[in-house]
Amino acid sequence: MTAVFARLPFDVPTRSIVMAAALLLLVGGWQYPQFFSPPYLAQQLQSGAFLGIVAAGAMVVILLGHIDLSVPWTMTAAATVATAVVGLTPEVLVSEKGVLAGLAVGAAVGAVNGFGVAYLRIPSMIWTLATNNVLMGILVYFSGFYALSSRPSPLMSMLGSGRMFSIPNVVFVWVAVSLILLFILRSTTLGRRIYMVGTHEPAAYLSGVNSRGVLVAGFVIAGICSAMAGMLLAGYAGQSYQRMGDTYLLPGIAAVVLGGTSLFGGRGNYSGTVAGVMLLTLMASILSIMQAPEAAKQIVYGVVVITMVGFYSLRERYS
């Protein structure tokens, strides 16, 4: 077993998570037979995909040695703007302008985040917290004036809640996002520079890297990911609503860290992030099948993160 894993091109965190997830699946399947039914698994993948798309964006920012706390309201803002545009131009196809508008919102928020971090040099933890609050303020303020449409466009509904070969479409979106991100990180100059800036920004500057540009690009990627997740969630739920992104911020960061990416930046593999998302999703589903109360879920969640991350760091130290 270990020999097989050792030959796979995965790092330690990914392998540990895959093993933990396999264990969860086995125990869950043994206790609750419906666990292994295809519809149930598909449903788990579906809820994991939203988190996966958020985590993909979070990972880029974390690789840069920063953090994006504006995820919740970026998701809500993108979904709200998208559905509002759909409401203004409800004709088929034309209404898909809403999707573009939502993506533009995500990119714009990312650009503002990147600007504050890269050019104004405000710590990302505090700057993105502030932009998150401003977004919330804007949405709360405008919600009083207009009763804009909160209906998703056909494309959003199709990708968010539709299925193909009984696999949820949102899973395909997640796969596509993952492939694109993997390509960026591994094979492009931007990916190399993301790792460089995350490792040590002064060295990146002295090596001729335009570190400000890289930071902005990283936050824009994260903003777009959040926007996509927000719009897909609106498509899934059939509407946009306030606080729709609240439950994605911390799990998104936790998935990245569970996947072995260092919060100091510069170190981490995307495969780990995917595994982290799977583990968190499985855990959530087992707890809900056990009908555990919210409080117990939170406690289990915290204990698992501490155990896994503690295990990696101790392993690294004593190996």
Added chain:
Amino acid sequence: MIIRTLRAHMRPLTAWAVLAFLIVYYLSIHPRGLSIGVLTAWSNQGTALALLAVGQTIVVLSRGIDLSIGPIMALTNCMASHLVNGGPVEVAIGMILVIATGAACGLLNGLVIVIGRMQAIIATLATGTIFSGIALIIRPIPGGDISEGLSDFFSGDFGGLVPMSLIVILGAIAAWYPIRKSVLGRTIVAVGSSESAAYASGLRVKRAKIGAYVLAGVFASLSGLFVGFQTLSGDPSIGLSYTLNSIAAVVIGGTALTGGAGSIAGSIAGALILRTIGNLLFFNDIEPLAQPLFEGLVLLVAVSFGAARLLRMTSRMEAFQ
């Protein structure tokens, strides 16, 4: 000498100057003007956050961060709603238990970070969800009961002169001063300034880190108690926004998130600034729906002032510090 001292404390002093200006403005537009009642109401609103900011500052000085500080506050607040009531002896024992719980939560944070060698952000994020979970278990919905006598005492004023809550804040500063001058306090600053240098100098790095988190837990429990005195109940859901605001207060107060340099007094000013702005919006007849937007913009503008140092920069490398 005086100029050097002033320059060394430039950023906390700025925070206090801004706060003084805001208070004067607030009192000038307040319908009842300067009175002990107005002052008490004002300082009561800021005290819980100020206490929390003190705890957060201690951790930040050691170059850590405590994202579980709000959940600890919520947890201790919920505990207080069960324990801090009844006769004087029961109340006293209850308060001791509440504070001990805060210290224990901080100890857990410190141990996870030091022994588990985890980054503070993720460790306290995880412990924070655990603390929130426990808070939910002991008090699923807001409620409970807290000694009204104590509540009246702490949210009232002292001899009609000074709000009691302001005395609490001064007490927090007074409590930090001897810690700052102890070996533990110095080691906390040393670790935040340069951990490798502190280790090479033979300082007890681990003990100092754990100590910082324990102190933060204690201040969080005091904050939880104070919230209880104001609301007379426990609420498990207050944690997250308080965590974020405590970090904002620390930054506005001039403490660098990179550790080593900063001040408790600055963070207290930062906390009071944040709360005063909320009040000002209320009295300026800003539409209630626009209030979150204004608060967000104020935070955005406040933290943007941190960029001012870039103008004085003589080397582009300084930007990365």
Added chain:
Amino acid sequence: MPPPMQYLESAREGALIDAAPLLQLTGIGKSYGGVVALRDVDFDARRGSIHAVLGENGAGKSTLMKILAGVVRPTDGAISLDGEAYSPTSPADAARSGIVCIFQELSVIPDLSVAANICLADPPRTRLGLIDRKRQAQMARDVLWEMGVGQDIDVSRLCRQLPLSKRQIVEIAKAVIRRPKVLILDEATSALTASDVKPVTDLLRRLRDEGTLILFISHRMHEIEALADVCSIFRNGTHVETYPTGSRSSDEIVQLMLGRSLTQVYPPKYQVHATTEPNLSVKGLRWNGKLKGIDLQVMPGEIVGLGGLDGQGQQEILQAIAGILRGVGGTICMHGTPLRARGPGDGISGDRRFALVPEDRKYGGLFLPLSIRANLTAPVMDTFARFGIISRKAEAGTVARMIEQLQIRAENLDHPVETLSGGNQQKVVIAKWLATKPSLLLLIDPTRGIDIGTKQEIYRLLRRLAEEGLAIMIYTTDYDELVGLCDRALIIYDGCVRAELAGDDLSEHNILKNALNLGEAPHSREAQQ
């Protein structure tokens, strides 16, 4: 400097009085993973002596010192201190046993005052158990006066505000105040300016006479000759030989360190042909009160050195040219046209290419956890990328050429660059900048902390590059390097060019005289006001 006979004698006397060694190591070995850093080392040192430890980088000296200081633990062997078994678990533990180490990397806390730093380990306390700042300041002042630098350092200042050399003094004071039995200096004098070296060496001799054992690592041979009583040479993790200072010639020492003889450290210089246009010309360079009107030119094919005491503005000249500094006055021209760079990135492409090899490879030159390959191609990856997508094949070709050109010894290019030795790391930094094909190469102390063999390779490389028409400007703290390597040296004093030395005038004597701003400068360009 004459051989210090009197110290030799006192060391021998000491040896007679106190026959048992203070510190005795038997069979010490240390390996990191599979890499052996020390192998079966036996080593004795006596109280009341200054004992130098010599060796190339990677010879195991630093590992040995770290073991003694309690930073790392040996895999094999035993140590005895004063006749008792000694196995420290941390620097604090070592200090309690009487062994204090002054590390090469500073262990000064930037945000604490000088006084707090000096008394860091055991501050004086009031009856309430709080730190007594008055007494602390007094103790710090006493130590600094005892060291002969009391007038130079205000103990109430934050260490962050002190220049590097003074911080190193604080570091030494921190160790001295603990009155150790064994004081270890691991390259602790390399950051000192000339005026700070004297009080420190006097202090070390005084401590020696009081019975302290001083273990001393340095790459500066003249310092060792002047100071040490006994020398031990290490090579490849083994202890090769111990001898009284002065009993071996420089050639013999080099041979013992290298295991082979060194023919000639510096490559021969060539006559620079007068050409029409300099690659770099700088006029009236001013910055922030630290540079006060610098004029200089560098011709193609020329290696120009910047010398002088540490911190006179040499680094800032190079940083100003590369565009790192803001608010720079004067003109900087490359090939006759003004260069307005905003950082090293502006030197990578275009027709005025320049490259800056920064001071500290670990801080500014390398991405330690990233692969050797990624480090090598960091500035040039755009040249083999289309639409931002890297062509692995083109990259491999470029990397192979770089490895070949600089003889970088690396097992696997995908391994992190931190796995390379110091010398090879420095080669990676130089290689990545040569790949941009600059016509101006600026280097800040490129051979600091590098073994002699690699130094020699770098000297040859620089000379070869100059012959190919590159203009090279190098700031070095090593006077020997200025004389041996450079065609011309500018001695900087207080932000001005104090003297320009070339040909026979370029001697250690003249450099030192001008660095200290003594007497009439031979070819002074800019008179002191």
